[in-house]
Every structure is written in C-alpha cells, then in structure tokens.
Amino acid sequence: MMEKKGFLDQLINGTNFDANSLSALQKVTLRAVVMSFLFFGLVAIEGMIMRIVQTGPTNSFLPKMFGVPEHYFSIMTVHPIVGIFGSTYQLVFAAFMFLVPYLTKKPLYSIKLANFVWLCITIGTALAWLAGFIWHYAPLYTLYWPLPADMEQFSLIGGFVFVVGVALIMIGTIGFIYNIYATIFARVGVHKDKTMKEMLISGFGIDGMLNLINKLRGKEPYSKEPALSLPVVAIFRGTVDTFLDAIVILGAGILVLVYLIAYAGGFSWDVHAVDSLLYKNFFWWGLDLVADGLVLIYVAGSWYLLATLITGQKLFMENVARAALLLELFVSWMVWSHHLLADQPQPEMMKLISGEMVTAFELLTQGLALFITLVTLWKARPLKITPELAYLLGGLVGFGLAVPAGIIQADMGMNRVLHNTQWISFAHFHIALIVGLYMTLYSALYVLWPLVTNNTKMFSKKLTWTHFWLYLIGGVGMGAFAGMAGLDGMLRRHLYVNGEFSTWMILAAIFGSMVLIAWFIFLYNIVMSVGIKGLIGIFKPANNSVASYGIDGEIAIKEA
C-alpha cells in the first residue's frame, strides 16, 4: 500500500516514477509522448475556438479576433497540422519506435535518430503553427492549387515559414521510417538467420496469403513460423504509405516554395502553368495514404497486438489478418478519387472505379480487422474490463461509426449533397481520429505504461475512468451533432457569423468541451503519476544507453 502524499509532494515527485532508471529507448519514447499530448491540448483548444465562433452571436465571451476571417482560417489551417502531425504522428511514432524493438527483441537502429525525429516534428509543427498565428498564412491543409501561391491574400514570409515547418515534419517522418526499417531488417537476434527475401515476404503479408491458398489446396502451410510477427507486419506495411505520403507532401511543398521564391525575386510566374486537377489528384493520392492507408493499417495492427496482449492468447485467423494487410496495400493506393467525386472534370471512370468501387473495399478490410479483434477477445472470455480493454472497445466503436460514414459519402449520388459539409468532417474523420484512433492509442498507452515507465503506479484509477467516459461520450457526441449540421447544409470550410447552425454548434461545443476537460484530467493524472521532477527527468540524458527492451547482453545496447 502506497503512502498518501500531500498535493505538492505528489505534484513534484509523482507516485514511484524514477526518470533515472529509464533506458535511452524509454526516454526517447516518453519525450515524443509528452510532446504529442501537449499538441493534443493545443488542437483541442483550437477546435473549441472554431466551434464557439460558429455558434454566432450567442457567443459573447470569445475575443473578436477569432472571428476575423484571416485569423479563423489560420486556425483551421494549422488545426490538422498540429493534430495529425504534431500529436498523432508523434504518438504513433513513439509507440512504434518502442514496440518494434520490444516485439522483435532487437535494439532500435538509432536512439540519436529517434531524438532527431521528435525534435524535427515538434519544431516543424511549431513553425507551421506560427505561420498561421503570426502571419495568417491560411491555404488550409488541402493546399488546393493555386491558393497556396496566392500572394494577394497571403504574406510571403508566412508561406515560407509554413512550408519550412511542414518540410521539417516530413524530414522527421522520413527519419522515423529509416529507423523503423533499419530495425526491422537488422539481421541480429531472432532474425540473425533470416534472409531479406523472407522478411520482405512476411512484411508485405504475402506469407499469410500463400498460407491461405495452400490451405485451400490442401497443402502444407507456406510458412509455419512467419519471419515477422503480425503487429510488425502492420507497422512495416503502414510505413510504406507513410513514406509515399511524405514524398508527396514534400513535393507539394517544393512546388509552393518555388513559386514563393519566384515571387520574392520579383518574377510573376503564371500559377496556371500547374494544372489544378492534376495537382489535386497528385496531392490527394498522397494525402489519402494517411487517411485510408497508414491510419487504417496501423490501427488494424494495433488492435491485433492489443487483443493478444490483453487476452494473452493467439490472434484468431492470423493468416487472414496477414492477407488483409496485403489487400490493403492495393486498396490504399487506389482510393484517392473519392475526394474528387464533386470535381466534374475528373474522368467518370476514375470516380467509379477508384472513388466508389475500390473505396468500398475499405469496408471489407476494416470489417475484417474488427471481426478478428472481436473474436480474439471473445474466445478469451471472461475478461475483466480494464482501462486498456475499455479503450480498445472505444476504438472499435469509433471506427465502426466512422468507416461506414465515409463509405456512404464515397458515392456519386451522396457526394453531391455531402461533399465539403460538416458531415465528412465530423461524422467521418473527427470520429475516426478522436474516438477510433485515439482510443486505440490510449489503450496502447495503458498497455505499454508499465513497460515504458518501469512499473510506475498511475495516480488515480478514478481519473482514468473519468477520462474514458468523458472522452468517449464527448467525442461521439461532438461528431454526431456537428455531423448532423452537415446534413442540414453546413459547409466545413466556411465561416458562419449569424448563428445559422447555432443549435448544432452549441451541442457540438458542449460535447467538444467534454473532450477538452477529459484531456485536462488525463494530463493531471499523468503529471501526478510521474511528477514535475520526473517530467523534467524524461528530457535529461539517459543514464544507460540500452536501445531495446526485455533482452539482455551485448545485443541490447546499440549506441549511446
């Protein structure tokens, strides 16, 4: 039984957290996690500001500056940059940079590179945010050409800072990818005798597919012991999309930068030399690899891992799960056209095949992941509802709601009345991210917490559960009510100052504030667990250079 501490003692020292006992791998993981949750708070506050502005004249307490179009759309521009890259990418990267060494029993390729990654993404996100806050650079994350190069509406310096910020995020992302692949393919430890071919076949899920085919033909399995465990396959596979997406975003950034430099040099280049439709296809192909590629794949892999760790049992239908990841490879690369269903010059055949038919396969791949996870849990019952299990179920609810909401809109008929409305923004991707993805990540956090913090006791279980319920109800409620505003015609990239949709927005703001309060509670619980001293200690150099977890000897230490 732990002795009850006074408030100040608890705040400074936490429960039993000792930052000095952490390895280099644990520290670099926690640094990225801390930054991720700070950015989450920022993004939640931004979201609330936008909701309140949209309530119209009923809001009298918010400073007027937030309703000024230049400022409002700056917030809307940086909101997804901070949310997706500053927060989500950092949290996912942190989890995977810890998990890959943990699961493969090999050291992380480079701790230095891992530190470079979180610093790069943090600085890049801060720069992109400053470009909006100070210089009001606001072409939105979609960067529809030629808006980002419109120097009549935006300042040159704002554009420069924004592009440099996003480029830094992408460079950090490429650093993460290199680190992960170098770790996965390192031929040490359990992979000492594996060939590159074996690991690649496993990484792409081809062995799972061949096992299934052999089973149908009554033959022996192609591989009884796959070279890579299933969660590592998902991480490998999702990272392919992460790489392609980084290249596309960097490409778009270079294009914008070239025009900005030309403008700064006094040249007035014709922005229409770049075809707006071709650009849109190129950009959405890349951007969609985040939404319909890596997120779904990383999430599926996380569900499989969490289900097996929570139940302590093997995954149900593992070969099908591996094959589904291979299928998702083709699906995620071919679905971008559902973002262009409202673009009349887009060829109808691309709308039909890429926009509708291939996109519909996401129902299949995500439905399979849901099924496999649920059956794995079911076969292990009775289970105790722990925070990690509850958050996992919350994550399943999130995607159970969000994926069909997106599939419904990926239809030529429905898109005509739903495109660019709050429906897609809230009923689809806010629920997918806030409820689906983040609740999965919270589950992972509670599973990994003892491993990453050396069994630090959580300050309060009550606060953990309060966070869970507030977050779940708030996330679903906000998504539902703002989504309904979309059905009533509310556009998502539009400013309403007369309270046209104020009822829905007030309801969305009430539920949104629950998400914000939940974040405060979570943060409080974490700070009271690790203490201010511990929090600072996370950012101090590690006393030991161990770059792995759970293995001993020479292999564990890669570098200081």
Add this chain to the structure above:
Amino acid sequence: MFQTSLELLRFHWMAYSIYALLIISVIAWFGYNLTRKERVKSIVRIPFYGYIAFLVAGGVGHHIFTYNAIPWVEQDIKREDIKPDKVFNISIENHKWKLPKEQMRAKMGEQIAFNVSSKDLTYGFGLFRKDGTMVMQMQVLPKYKNNILWTFNECGSFDLTSTEYSGPAEYDEEGRDKMFIKDALVIECNKKVAMNSKGVK
C-alpha cells in the same frame, strides 16, 4: 425513390442514426458479455463467409441502390449526351460571381445545365434552400469546364454560394460571405410536369 436531395438527406439521417445506435449497442453488449463467466447464448450466429458476403454486398450494393434511387446520378454520368432545357453560364473571378444578366429562372422539372468557370482559384458552386439545406454542389476548378445538369423537382428561390474555401478574401471584415447571393435562382412551380423516378423526362 427520392425526388429531391432533402428527401435523401432525411432518409440518410434516419438510416445512419439507427445504424450508429446499433453499432454502439452491439459493442456495449459485447463488452458486457466479455465479463460474464457463464456461457453466453448467441442471439444470432454469423458465419465468417456470411459476414464477408455482407460487407461486400454492403459496399457494392450501396452504390447500386443510390444509382437506382437517386435521380441525379445517371443524369450526371450522361450529362454530355443530354440536351438541357436551360443553360446558365457563370464565371468567377476575384471571389465575385459573374451571373447571367437576367435573373436565373426555370420551371420545376426542367433540366438545367450550369456551366461554371473560374479565372483564378478553386471555388465551389452550391445552391441552397431557404432553410440552409443544400440542393447540390460541385467544385469549380480554374481553367476547366465545370458543368452540372440538374432537375429541380421542387420549386422556390434558391441561394448561391461557393462551397469551396478560396481564401479569407471571400469574407468581409465582419466575417460575412461576400459570395453569398440571395435568390440567385428561381424555380417556378409546375405541377403538370411528370417525372420518372430517375428524373429524366
């Protein structure tokens, strides 16, 4: 099945709300039963291949349903081969609409082609009812022919605005939408026009 987008949106609201409540209830039921020690009797047994078939049917069938139930889908795909009753040519530049000189007016049931072009940025073209609900919209890409064919199976006055963000210059200092055009289009009631379910005369 649906004559106007409003009918479709109401149906969609109802259908999705039922689905949302169902999926939340199923996961909640599942979570509760995970904790029970006694063997749980299945309400319904879903074989794996049945589940897969359901997902495929849902994904593909959804499009088949909308193609047959929503009048504007077929009309949109075949728009280049259909001779419209009315054509309105519209252009946009510097966040300003250049509408036909005379009030845009048509009769209910007529097939109307809107040809919209942009000289600078990407905009949107969206028509809205007086209660703010959307009739239809499309993207307007610069230097491209952006056309949509629409049959209004409802009458009244409709407002116009851009449905795509084109920078803060679309708004005045107070945040009012400068591209909003009240009563941009008037559709006269015409009860004599008989429509088939696809909206094609």
